[in-house]
Amino acid sequence: MLASIPSAIVRGADGHPVTVEVHVGAGLPGLTIVGLPDASCREARDRVRAAVLAAQVKWPVGRITINLAPSGTRKTGSGLDLAMAVGVLVANGDLDTEAVRDLAFLGELGLDGTVRPVPGIVPLVDAVRGGSVVVPVASAPDAALVEGPVVRPVATLSELVAVLRGDMGWVDHPAPTASASVKAMLDLADVRGQPVVRRALEVAAAGAHHLLMVGPPGAGKTMLASRLPGLLPDLERAQAMEATRVHSAAGLNLGGGMLSRPPFRAPHHTATNVALVGGGTEAMRPGEVSLASSGVLFLDELAEFAPSVLDALRQPLEDGVIRVSRAKFATELPARVLLVAAMNPCPCGEAGRPGACRCPDGLLARYRRRLSGPLLDRFDLRVDVLRPDVEQLLGGQPGEATEVVAARVEAARARAGERGVRANAELAGPALDRWAPLQPDAHELLATVLRAGRLSARGLARVRRVALTLGDLAGHEGPLSAGQVGTALQLRAEVAGVQGVAA
Numbered sequence: 001m002l003a004s005i006p007s008a009i010v011r012g013a014d015g016h017p018v019t020v021e022v023h024v025g026a027g028l029p030g031l032t033i034v035g036l037p038d039a040s041c042r043e044a045r046d047r048v049r050a051a052v053l054a055a056q057v058k059w060p061v062g063r064i065t066i067n068l069a070p071s072g073t074r075k076t077g078s079g080l081d082l083a084m085a086v087g088v089l090v091a092n093g094d095l096d097t098e099a100v101r102d103l104a105f106l107g108e109l110g111l112d113g114t115v116r117p118v119p120g121i122v123p124l125v126d127a128v129r130g131g132s133v134v135v136p137v138a139s140a141p142d143a144a145l146v147e148g149p150v151v152r153p154v155a156t157l158s159e160l161v162a163v164l165r166g167d168m169g170w171v172d173h174p175a176p177t178a179s180a181s182v183k184a185m186l187d188l189a190d191v192r193g194q195p196v197v198r199r200a201l202e203v204a205a206a207g208a209h210h211l212l213m214v215g216p217p218g219a220g221k222t223m224l225a226s227r228l229p230g231l232l233p234d235l236e237r238a239q240a241m242e243a244t245r246v247h248s249a250a251g252l253n254l255g256g257g258m259l260s261r262p263p264f265r266a267p268h269h270t271a272t273n274v275a276l277v278g279g280g281t282e283a284m285r286p287g288e289v290s291l292a293s294s295g296v297l298f299l300d301e302l303a304e305f306a307p308s309v310l311d312a313l314r315q316p317l318e319d320g321v322i323r324v325s326r327a328k329f330a331t332e333l334p335a336r337v338l339l340v341a342a343m344n345p346c347p348c349g350e351a352g353r354p355g356a357c358r359c360p361d362g363l364l365a366r367y368r369r370r371l372s373g374p375l376l377d378r379f380d381l382r383v384d385v386l387r388p389d390v391e392q393l394l395g396g397q398p399g400e401a402t403e404v405v406a407a408r409v410e411a412a413r414a415r416a417g418e419r420g421v422r423a424n425a426e427l428a429g430p431a432l433d434r435w436a437p438l439q440p441d442a443h444e445l446l447a448t449v450l451r452a453g454r455l456s457a458r459g460l461a462r463v464r465r466v467a468l469t470l471g472d473l474a475g476h477e478g479p480l481s482a483g484q485v486g487t488a489l490q491l492r493a494e495v496a497g498v499q500g501v502a503a
């Protein structure tokens with residue numbers, strides 16, 4: 001007899017429907033899985049058999065063949081286990097075909113019959129569409145984020161069998177307690193002094209301009225960077241859905257809540273290519289860049305990241321997307337991040353203070369070489385962060401609160417919206433000429449800097465975008481002034497210890 005059970009797999013951040021076809025017939029006892037299963041998917045054989053026996057159902061005597069359709073795409077992971085087990089029981093006549101009508105099944109099986117969560121429940125449920133979907137209890141709140149299917153949580157295979165045989169109704173499992181992941185918002189008002197960096201953060205948030213902070217240990221670079229997401233507007237519906245899918249696909253539990261605020265990700269400098277950009281398995285697990293999409297990616301100790309890792313970042317930053325193409329599939333992951341990086345001016349951290357640096361020349365040269373020019377060139381804003389002085393720490397006035405700055409950022413973003421982009425960093429070519437023309441003295445200032453070889457063509461476009469953002473924040477209309485351009489140039493200044501790139 002033949003059974004046909006709907007389920008799904010996840011690749012990148014997208015779910016794809018899979019039909020699990022099970023045939024039980026005469027022949028030598030055994031179970032074969034066909035339809036391009038990967039290793040973990042093939043291992044389902046042992047899990048499914050043990051789980052069925054644990055559910056007190058006898059295992060079919062004949063030959064079992066499981067086909068995962070469409071057969072041309074690679075099936076990854078253990079999320080098809082539950083659908084396979086149900087398929088075996090239907091094909092063997094232990095469950096009625098009618099009982100599983102309009103039901104899809106997602107989940108891994110333990111040897112004792114426990115139904116366990118798998119990464120990507122949001123994209124998986126999204127791929128199923130319509131009807132009802134049976135999911136592990138722990139995944140139910142996240143599964144319910146997807147509009148459409150009725151979510152049916154089950155704890156074990158034996159519970160599911162009892163429900164499908166009509167011996168009992170669907171069990172009303174209490175929602176698992178969400179991991180309290182809601183962090184108190186970090187407020188800019190906590191930052192004493194640092195007027196230049198505060199300005200740079202505001203400009204970065206308003207125009208989505210990448211920011212590099214250079215300064216000694218203890219200057220507060222991490223504290224400043226972590227306050228950037230608070231300046232960004234709430235995610236729009238499409239961004240929120242995308243971020244939610246990516247986090248789910250990465251195996252993170254959302255606790256039943258959609259992401260509504262821009263994410264902040266701060267991978268350690270020992271992070272590998274795969275951890276940062278994604279991939280690793282056939283499932284193409286999202287990396288830190290995709291998890292930070294629509295939010296902030298903070299790379300602390302930038303110079304300590306492996307050069308190959310920084311190199312792997314360049315294309316995603318340029319395109320705003322990571323494209324993966326493998327033999328059996330192609331997929332895309334989002335990578336629209338606001339990049340904020342921090343680094344010490346030199347290995348000892350003291351190069352900013354005259355005469356204080358004790359680094360040997362060779363070490364210093366190696367440190368500086370680790371940052372490739374093309375990556376450094378991506379930063380529109382490059383500022384020195386100095387240790388706050390004693391007076392500021394003791395008696396300084398609290399700075400403006402996040403709420404106040406965020407309101408200016410929102411107004412600036414609204415003006416960018418009138419230009420057809422989310423933020424000024426996206427303006428390019430003719431659009432930039434149209435929206436950021438120059439007053440004569442601004443023109444003259446840029447001409448001087450260009451003639452002196454202190455600005456590249458790419459750098460020029462970046463300075464104009466930043467100048468436009470400065471104008472938006474100040475409520476300025478019309479062509480860019482020399483004042484705006486001058487400030488934009490200052491915010492892109494050579495930073496202590498980092499050289500070799502035209503400002």
Ligand SMILES: [Zn+2]
Binds near residue numbers: 348358359
């Ligand atoms: Zn040093």
